[in-house]
Each structure stands twice: as C-alpha cells, then as structure tokens.
Amino acid sequence: MEKKIRLLRKFSSFKIVLVYAIVSAFYIFTSDFFLEVFVSDAFLISKLQTVKGLAFILITAVLLHLLVKRNIERLSTYYQQIIHVKQQSEIRSKQSKEEYISLFNHSPLPMWIFDIETLQYLHVNEMACTHYGFSQEEYLAMTLRDIRPPEDIPQMEALLHKSLENENTSFSGVMRHRKKNGDIIQVKIKTSHVTFEGKKGILVSAVDITAEIEIQNKLIETNSRLQLASELANLGYWTNDLTKSKIVWTDEIYKIFEVDPQDFELTMDNIQTYFHPEDRMYFDPEVFYNFDEKMIFENELRITVGSGKLKWILVRIHLIRDNDGNPIQLEGIVLDITKRKMHEQEILESNERFKTLTKATAEAILDWDVINDKVFWGEGFNTIFGYDISNSDNYLWVKNIHPDDSQKILDDLNRALKNPTKEYFNAEYRFLKANHEIAYVQHKGILIRNNQGKVTRIIAAMIDLTEALEKMNKIELQDKALKDISWTQSHVVRAPLANLLGLIHLLKDNRELGVNDDKLVDYISDSAEKLDRIIHNIVQKTNETNP
Secondary structure (H helix, E strand, O other): OHHHHHHHHHHHHHHHHHHHHHHHHHHHHHHHHHHHHHOOOHHHHHHHHHHHHHHHHHHHHHHHHHHHHHHHHHHHHHHHHHHHHHHHHHHHHHHHHHHHHHHHHOOOOOEEEEEOOOOEEEEEOHHHHHHHOOOHHHHHOOEHHHHOOHHHHHHHHHHHHHHHOOOOOOOEEEEEEEOOOOOEEEEEEEEEEEEEOOEEEEEEEEEEOHHHHHHHHHHHHHHHHHHHHHHHHOEEEEEEEOOOOEEEEOHHHHHHHOOOOOOOOOOHHHHHOOEOHHHHHHHOOHHHHOOOOOOEEEEEEEEEOOOOOEEEEEEEEEEEEOOOOOEEEEEEEEEEOHHHHHHHHHHHHHHHHHHHHHHHOOOEEEEEEOOOOEEEEOOHHHHOOOOOOOOOOOOHHHHOEOHHHHHHHHHHHHHHHHOOOOOEEEEEEEEEOOOOOEEEEEEEEEEEEOOOOOEEEEEEEEEEOHHHHHHHHHHHHHHHHHHHHHHHHHHHOHHHHHHHHHHHHHHHHHHHHOOOOHHHHHHHHHHHHHHHHHHHHHHHHHHHHOO
16 A cells, blocks of 8 residues: 555656646747737837736646645655555454464463573463463473473484574474473474564474374284284285286285285186185185175185195175165185194094994993083993983983992092192992993093193093902902812711721721721721711802802
8 A cells, every 4th residue: 555655756746847847838838829829019028028917827736736625635645545555453452362262271282482592481371281280380481391201401402503594494393392291292383483472482293193193003012913813824815806807916915825925916817726626616706796794604625736735715705785775895714724724623623533432342432522511421331231322411420329439429529620739530339220230330530631730621531340340359359268168078088088097997997806896897988977967068168159
C-alpha cells in the first residue's frame, strides 16, 4: 500500500505539472492568436495583454487548487486505507500471537524455546512440564544442557553450531533426554528458528518414542528368535498371489527342498514335480477354493528333494478372499517332519515288536502310562488269566487281587511310588482268574521316573506260579515220604532183620549140637512176617510218592 502511495504521489505531481503546462500553452497561444486577429491597436493590445495575464493567473490558480485538492483527497483516502490495514494487521498479529501462544501452551507435545547464545529456556509449554517433571520456574533457571545426559552434550553442541550456520535450516532427529527423576528417554525432536520477545531463539517440539523404540527392539528380538526358531524347526512360510500368479518362499523352504533360489523358478508346475505322485492331487485349486476363510488345510505330504532323498513335510494352507468373496491369495507354512516320521516308524515297529513279545512270552505284561492314566494289557492276561483285553479297563489288575492280599499289595505299591529311590516293585500274591480260580503270581515291575523323581510309567510282568507251587508241594511230600522210608529202612527194618539173623544163627548152632528147637522156627517165622509187613509198607509209601 505504501509503495502504491509513493507511485501515486509521483504520478500526481507529474500530472499537475503536465496539465498546468498544457493549459498555459493553450491559453497563451489561443489568446495571442485572437488578439492579433481582432485587435489592431498596439496600445489596446498592451492593455489586453495585462488583463490576459491576470486572467491566466486566476484560471491557473483555480485549476491548481482543483488539482491539488483532488490529489489531497485521494492521498487522504489511501492513507486512511493504510491506517486501517495496519490496524487490522496489528489486530490479526495480536490474535495470531495469542493463538500461537495458546497452541504452544496447550500442545499435546512437549515444546520449548531457548536462547541461541546462552541455551537458556525462554518459554516452555505445559506438556513439557508434565512430561519431564520440571516446573516453569525450574525450566527458566535451566539451560538446554540440563535435560541431556552428560555424555550427549558434545553431540548436542555440535548440532547447534551447525544449525547456527544457516538460520533457514531446521533439524529433525532422535535424541536422548533426561527427566527430572533421572529416567533417560528417546525423543524425536524438530527445530525451527524464531524470535521471542526480541531474542533469537530456537523452537523445539519433542515426541517421546521410548516405548515405540522398546517395542521395535522387542519386535526385532522376537523376529530374530522366530527366524532362529524357524531354522531350528525347519519351518518355512510361503504365499501365492492368485491374482498375479506370484509365489514367494522364505529361505527355509528352499533349504527343505534343497534347491538354489537363484536357479529354481517358483511356478506351480516346478513345485509339483517335487511331490510324491500320490500327493500331487492337493495341487488342484478346486481343493482350496471351497475353503471358508477360517478353515486351515493341513496334511502330511512326501517330497523328493534335490539330493534325491525322500522327506516328509507338514503343510498348512489358508485361503484369503477379497470383499466380494473371490479367492485372491493362498498362504501357509511348510515344516520338515522327516525326523518325526522316522521316529514314529521306529516307535511303531518297536510297539509291534513289544506286542509280538507279549504274545510269545509266558508272562502277563502290563504297561501303565501314569501321566495319561492309560494301561496296555499284554496277551498273557487273556491266555493265562482268561480276561478279555479288548475292553479297556484300567482297573483290571486292582479289582482282581485276592481280597486277603489286596490291601497289603496296594500299600506296598503306594510306598514304592512315593519313594524316589525305588526303581523296582516285586511281590507275590494271589490273583483271581476270569473263571474265579485262584492263581499264585509273582509280580516284577519297573518304576520309570522323571527328573523330579515322580513315576511316569510302570512296566510289569506277572508270572503264574500255581503249577510250579503244586509241583514244589509234591516234591516236598515226596521228600518227606522218602525220609520216612529211609527212617523205616534204617530203624524199623533193622530190628526184625537183626532178630531174624540171630535166630537163624541159633538154629544153626542147635542143629550142630543135635538139638531140635521148634520154638526157634516159630520165632524165625514171626520175624519174617514182621519184615514182610514192613517191606510192604515201604513199597506202598514209595508208590504214593510217585506222581
């Protein structure tokens, strides 16, 4: 506006002069022309020249008055406009300053202004006081160095020195600040040069990103652990963009398939060739397109890898649809389960061998999984004791211990279970068969414990000793009978035999003397009969000892 007024002043002065010159020239030439035409008297012309001069002065004075007056009115109008504009500008500036101060004070971000030369705080907002813990008075007595860890002050001063080289530059970056309670926080700051109360300063806004950085660090650590876990578990992730026919594998899948990422082109046809012919049916898109978004396809498939080995992989597939329900992407994981399948096969074969052994052995085997409370009953419980083991009954053994032996056996077992040093449980007791016959059994068990000494599994074998005990009883009876026979032979037989021998000697002596004693014959006959009865008794006992 002032520039316009200056131009207007110059133009008005020039215009007044121009109009004055034009009017004066026109008046002079026209008046002289008409005087020469209409007046011939020189004296009269001289008088008229004087009148003409006076008239010229009057006309030009009136003309100058009008021009100057008009120019003054225009300039006055412009000056009024300038004054009004300045007043409005001052009002707006004051409002803007008040709004700026209000915005500054009530900003949700900590903000402050500090003196460039002294680094002393000039003004801080409420959030800076709340977040950092310092009051307004404490801030105004501090410098920028007081909120920095001592080791970070040289870096701060270097940045400030660089910032002062160009007042038009601003700085944005991450710094460390110190709260009143000593906590160190990570903040993202942004600066700009300002003038505050006649002093050159720098306006700073700060965003506390400590929690964000901690979360990022945790995410980085978590991702690192997930990556390590994926490598340790042979777990890979893949996606198949159905709209672009683009397949993406993580590095771990390339390792599972034993192919080079640089040489292997990820197409469905190329991938399919690695799968077992019987498992390629799962590559039909129709298998997945009927999936609900919440469904996950899972299966164990076989692949032949680059080295020619057969591997087992666990595949989990999830279908993603757009808002219209159209399939747009497949994603999933691939887990190498070859070792697990080999172990499962080994366990299967081991279990089969165990089952075969239980059929071949003359013992009744039981395998009790204590943790899951499951019991495997060997074939002996059917062949020896007559029980139907097709019906799972965890209490088969407990229920059929002879009532007179049950309490003692169970008490002994409980004591063995609670004693962490016990590895074996052995007992002999009576066990009821399915036909209610009583079997005398020998029980030998192994207690398998975990690191805490708690029993997790019990494997036991029960041997039917009934027949063996019967044989032992017979042997004991035979032994007793033989001892009786031996005693009879050594004591009972000897008496009549000695009598018989003595009588025969007497009979011989009498015959030599010519004496005939019939009583001796009777005695000999009686002793012979007694000996015969004893021998007959021995033979009978001998026959009784034979089975």
